[in-house]
Amino acid sequence: MLTDEIRTLIENHSAGMVATVNADGTPSVSPKATFLILADDRLAFSNIRSPHTIENLKDRPAIEVCFIDVVLRKSARITGSAKYVEKSEAEPELIGKFKDIFGDYLDSMSGFVLIDVYGAEWILSPAYDLGSTEEQLRESYMSKLNNIYPDRLS
Numbered sequence: 001m002l003t004d005e006i007r008t009l010i011e012n013h014s015a016g017m018v019a020t021v022n023a024d025g026t027p028s029v030s031p032k033a034t035f036l037i038l039a040d041d042r043l044a045f046s047n048i049r050s051p052h053t054i055e056n057l058k059d060r061p062a063i064e065v066c067f068i069d070v071v072l073r074k075s076a077r078i079t080g081s082a083k084y085v086e087k088s089e090a091e092p093e094l095i096g097k098f099k100d101i102f103g104d105y106l107d108s109m110s111g112f113v114l115i116d117v118y119g120a121e122w123i124l125s126p127a128y129d130l131g132s133t134e135e136q137l138r139e140s141y142m143s144k145l146n147n148i149y150p151d152r153l154s
Contacts (some may be wrong), residue, residue: 001040001041001117001118001119001120002037002040002041002078002117002120003022003120003122005076005122006067006076006120006122007037008092009031009069009075009076010035010037010043010067010076011037011072012069013068013069014033014034014035014036014067014068015031015032015033015035015067015139016031016032016033016035016045016065016066016067016078017029017030017031017032017047017065017066017068017136018030018031018032018053018063018065018068019062019065019066019144020053020056020060020062020082021056021058021060021062022056023056023060024149027045028052028053028056028089030050030052030053032045032046032050032065033091034048034051034098034101034102034105034109035065035067036097036098038097040063040113041116041117041118042114042115042116042117043065043080043114043115044094044098044113044114044115045082045098045112045113045115046053046098046105046111046112046113047109047110047111047112047113048105048108048109048110049108051114054084054111054113057082057083057103057113058083058084060079061077061081061082061083062082063077063078063081063113063115064077064080065077065078065080065083065084065115066078069144070141071124071137071138071141071142072134072137072138072141073127073128073141074123074124075122075123075124076120076121076122076123077119077120077121077123077153078115078120079117079118079119079120079121080115080116080117080118080119081093081115081116081118082113082114082115082116083113083114083116084111084112084113084114085111085112085113085114086110086111086113087109087110087111087131090111090112094112098112121150125137128152
């Protein structure tokens with residue numbers, strides 16, 4: 001389900017915008033920066049400070065996550081069903097994976113959201129349709145970032 005290209009995007013840009021559904025049916029979007037790929041059809045992120053997201057998922061497990069490479073103007077939309085697991089009930093293997101990647105943040109994690117992926121869509125900027133290349137988009141966006149943060153980027 002997760003292609004190599006989508007896996008690379010998630011691994012390189014592990015912050016995803018998580019969309020859940022509120023009790024009144026309206027959307028709720030919140031950034032999460034602790035994503036891990038567990039399998040071709042399974043993702044996870046930790047609960048550090050996400051009471052509203054966890055509440056939504058416990059009652060309505062539908063979830064979408066968007067990962068984006070802003071420099072190359074590519075993104076992936078992942079659709080699935082989520083299940084929340086308290087840290088005290090999580091498999092040691094899962095806790096070990098989070099510890100390996102996120103180290104000291106493990107102490108701040110109270111649980112994990114496991115996502116069974118049933119859809120993965122690759123989304124490209126219309127700039128590609130107009131003939132732009134990755135290199136052109138990279139140069140353009142890095143120039144923009146250098147103008148925004150002139151003393152911070154090299």
